[in-house]
Amino acid sequence: MNRFLSRRNRLRELLSSEKGIVVFIGNVESAAQYRDNGYKWRQDSNWLYYFGIDEPRFAAVLDLESGAETVYADDFGIDDIIWMGPMPSVASLAAGAGVSSSAPYAGFGDAVRAALAAGRKVHFLPMSRWYNAVLLGGLLGVAPGELFSVGKKGCPLASEPLVRAVVQMRLVKDADEIALLDAAAELGYRMHTVARKGIRLGRVEQEIVGEMEGAVLAAGWGVSFATILTQHGEIFHCHSHEAQVEPGRLLLVDAGAESNAHYASDHTRTYPTTGKFSPRQRDIYQIVYECNELAFDMVRPGVPYRDCHLAAVRHMLDSLGQLGIVKGDVDEMVADGIGGLFMPHGLGHNMGLDVHDMEDLGENLVGYDDDQTRSPQLGLGSLRMARRLVPGNVITDEPGIYFIPALIAQWKAEGVDGGRVRYDKLEEYLDFGGIRLEDDVLVTPDGARRLGSRRLPIAPSDVEAAMAED
Amino acid sequence: MNRFLSRRNRLRELLSSEKGIVVFIGNVESAAQYRDNGYKWRQDSNWLYYFGIDEPRFAAVLDLESGAETVYADDFGIDDIIWMGPMPSVASLAAGAGVSSSAPYAGFGDAVRAALAAGRKVHFLPMSRWYNAVLLGGLLGVAPGELFSVGKKGCPLASEPLVRAVVQMRLVKDADEIALLDAAAELGYRMHTVARKGIRLGRVEQEIVGEMEGAVLAAGWGVSFATILTQHGEIFHCHSHEAQVEPGRLLLVDAGAESNAHYASDHTRTYPTTGKFSPRQRDIYQIVYECNELAFDMVRPGVPYRDCHLAAVRHMLDSLGQLGIVKGDVDEMVADGIGGLFMPHGLGHNMGLDVHDMEDLGENLVGYDDDQTRSPQLGLGSLRMARRLVPGNVITDEPGIYFIPALIAQWKAEGVDGGRVRYDKLEEYLDFGGIRLEDDVLVTPDGARRLGSRRLPIAPSDVEAAMAED
Secondary structure (H helix, E strand, O other), rough: OHHHHHHHHHHHOOOOOOOEEEEEEEOOOOOEOOOEOOOOOOOOOOHHHHHHOOOOOEEEHHHEEOOOEEEOOOOHHHHHHHHHHHOOOOOHHHHHOOOOOEEEEEHHHHHHHHHHOOOOOOEOOOEHHHHHHHHHHHOOOOOOHHHHHOOOOOOOOOOOOHHHHHHHHHHHOOOHHHOOOOOHHHHHHHHHHHHHHHHHOOEHHHHHHHHHHHHHHHHOOOOOOOOEEEEEOOOOOOOOOEOOOOOOOOEEEEEEEEOOOEEEEEEEEEEEEEOOOOOOHHHHHHHHHHHHHHHHHHHOOOOOOHHHHHHHHHHHHHHHOOOOOOOOHHHHHHOOHHHHOOOOOOOOEEEEEEEEOOOHHHHHHHHHHOOOHHHHHHHOHOOOOOEEEEEOOEEEEEEEEEOOHHHHHHHHHHHHOOEEHHHHHHHHHOOOOOEOOEEEEEEOOOEEOOOOOOOOOOOHHHHHHHHHHH | OHHHHHHHHHHHOOOOOOOOOEEEEEOOOEOOOOOOOEEOOOHHHHHHHHHOOOOOOOEEEOOOOOOOOOEEEOOOOOOHHHHHHOOHHHHHHHOOOOOOOOOHHHHHHHHHHHHOOOOOOOEEEOOOOHHHHHHHHHHHHHHHHHHHHOOOOOOOOOOHHHHHHHHHHHOOOOOOHHHHHHHHHHHHHHHHHHHHHOOOOEEHHHHHHHHHHHHOOOOOOOOOOOOOEOOOOOOOOOOOOOOOOOOOOOOEEOOOOOOOOOOEOOOOEEEOOOOOOOOOHHHHEEEEHHHHHHHHOOOOOOOOOOHHHHHHHHHHHHHHHHHEEEEEOHHHHHHHOOOOHHOOOOOOOOOOOOOOOOOOHHHHEEEEEEOOOOOOOOOOOOOOOOOEOOOEEEEEEEOOOEHHHHHHHHHHHHOOOOOOHHHHHHHHHHHEEEEEEEEEEEEEEEEEEEEOOOOOOOOHHHHHHHHHHH
16 A cells, blocks of 8 residues: 555544544745745655655645545646746645645645634644744634744644654654665765764864765765764754864764655764874763663663663763762762763654654653653753653664863852762863764664664774774 | 944945834744754845844844944853853854844844834845744734745835845945855855766766765855756756766756855856767857857946846847747847747846845846836846946856757747747757856956856867866
């Protein structure tokens, strides 16, 4: 059966106790400078998942009661053909998605208005882009800004049954998706290899970024998120690439590829700029590496990913204790959130069509089971994926240790560590930067495997050996 | 004096007969998949021109009566610093733009509301992005969709005096801008050279696109528009790159670089995939090349660029007549718009911070003098820049000849050519594709020069020689 039709049928089953209509709104082109000079075209991920039509300005209505499905879009006229070339008819694109009924784009608004006028429920997902929010907000009579997820809580106006059903489906990757994710991981491997080979003292970071992104563009859609390549690894989303590669630093490369089929990869490696770790760098690197391995070894169906996060943090604090940076009972430190000073982010997130899969649907509904509550602590509170794992989940495993001057100063001034942090020792690391090591992991029926056929060098000696060969 | 302050002072002079306030709204990050996974950050061009602050979520109000200027933005908190690193204070960024007063972002809305409540005029430019339109629309009480330029006419609700003043300024590039445009052209040269060297039979077009875009990303912001690299040159904005390079075809490469300073380049070259033009390809290529040269030779202050367009079209029709594809009086064919069948676009457009400079402000106000009216004809009607040239204008010179099967069929069926087209001959070219040749041109006090220090090979023999060496 058509892959998209069977997904919609499954969605309908999951929503069998609901009435009304479900609406899906594909993306339109997004302006970089102005309407006709757009960013690279990217379809909405939910649309791709349920319809697969990779063209702008499509929408669809599924009637939960009658079972009717209609795709709305406009066929090309002569001007469109001159500027953009011939396009298959909307009817044939819809047929490719297993939908037999299609109509002009304006019909979408008519259909939503008719449902509302008849007092029917209109199920929709939280919006991801402003144009879509303006369109739907106009139909529903609500401000566009109210149609997005707010922080981690999701969007109060969106249909929670629909969100839950979509999350349930997209969290578990099917065999087709796993093959596409493996292919994206191969692309990510190539991208990171270009990066590692490009590290030479004196180069401007941007030169390496260009080379690695070019390698992805040559074979895929592009990057799955803005490349992080920085000697300031302690800044999580550092997008400045103006610095020259300097001796004695660590270069953190957190980058992902998006394949032409729009599945993501997301890997992080951290390299000594001169090809050899200093003893101090190696000590910290070794801890992060062990946390990555330890978390991976725990991954199997039934284990809450939150437990993997906590186990990694526990090992990190234990090891930092041996370096004399923290002191005290390790379990108490974990419970009190001391790990947040060194790793103020979560161990990982879901990945699929989005690098943070379904983040727009609301992190708590995506990444938390109903019996889990989100921690208010720094670090654990940022954990995007806490759920009990099931086969087909795809998650990142990305522990890190960072020395963030502003955060250290704040903790010291506020005394929030309860005497566990040895600031005299810690302050020796204020110029260290940060280390993160990230792999993409598939939960299998009996454990886990990393995506892709090859793992980027990660053990400290393997990294040094690879850099010596480059 | 501060460059941005002097530009704002000049703007104020041009608006000296106006009252009220002028608002500028910088961009926010634009979602690719969801809010926190954005497209590459790109600031609004008008904001860059008048303030230069290359950070998201800034706005400003200029009071035309009191002379007061305030920049609105929020300083970073500890969470922002952890995720994005330290940022200079808003006050210091404002000072760098020559503005002494700054306030939190929410103050922008308060300032606009206060002006409206006092019955003052709020001057604003047409919007380019939906978020900005939602923000301003909310303050003004109008639907966001009404705040964009509609087609070529501009936005009826925006301030025409403000648009005219901005256009008057941005149309004439100052010495700093010319240096930045020359640098962007160098980047464009490098990008196109990578493309040409990458042409080999059997390669997938996307591989070449990735290499050339990587070269730009390594040294600049990225592409100034979505790269066109296609063996279907007859499709103007063909963004499909899935085809393999095949023998006997023409590969059209229309691509531009945006520098880190956000100035654009835009060049087109068309290559024989095997490195040698066939006689038929060479005939058509030679005509396009001559049109490009002829138009360039006409460029000087005082000449309406529309005249350059018409001269190029005249030469094209004359030459196509010699090939037996059209017949009849050339001047009559030009007047009747027969050129539109072969070149259904204009000769060129303004270029600067935007590749189609200020297209969002309304093409007619940007590209037409008050005593010029836009033609309804195909081709001439698409001419974006018709004005009498002045020194400091930067324009593209991009004639082309295309054989567009759908358009040829339409003209033949409708008989709109008045018997001038010899369809029997023309239909031999239905598999030809298209050729476009584009340079970036600066109008100088006594003529013109092409931007950048080197011209991409363009004469047919030079192209063949370069490809033989590659």
